[in-house]
Amino acid sequence: MEAVEVKPQVLANRRGVAFDISRQSSAAECVISIATLEVHFWLEPGASEARIVKCFRDGYARIRAMAERKLLAHPAPHIELTPDDFARR
Template identity: 45%
Template sequence: MDTTIVSDATVAPGGSAVLFELAARGRVVQCSIGRDALEQYFWLPKGASEVRLLKAFGDGQKRIMAIAERKALRFAVDAIELKANDFER
């Protein structure tokens, strides 16, 4: 798979998610992953700071990108919102 992050990840207003863009198959997709998913699957402590939120994202970036890319390719949409249930096995 030939996917890259287009820009640095940022924290959404209010700290409810991490926002990022990925490029897959020649198009840019706006993505987000909710705080709840990071808490449940990427060891983010509840009530963690924005710095810790971005660290949890960075630590799980490969897995997060893989799920985001699969959804981008499957649904051909311009925006993807990753939630905890996207990471269930």
């Protein structure tokens, strides 16, 4: 994966954080749900937008790795990360 400046955006409905990833000549818009951040990244319920972005940035390496795996397994222009993606099996 190429290094790209991450500019996460909390969705207007506050249900997730949007960010982009790219791989060689393909790119995908990704969304990680707030529920996922709460369950797997220690985000407290009802957190402020600033806290959501901080939590996202703190967990970005894991989040990016999962998004990249999903993009490789199922190439698509949109990737959604849910709590199930991070559940240990």
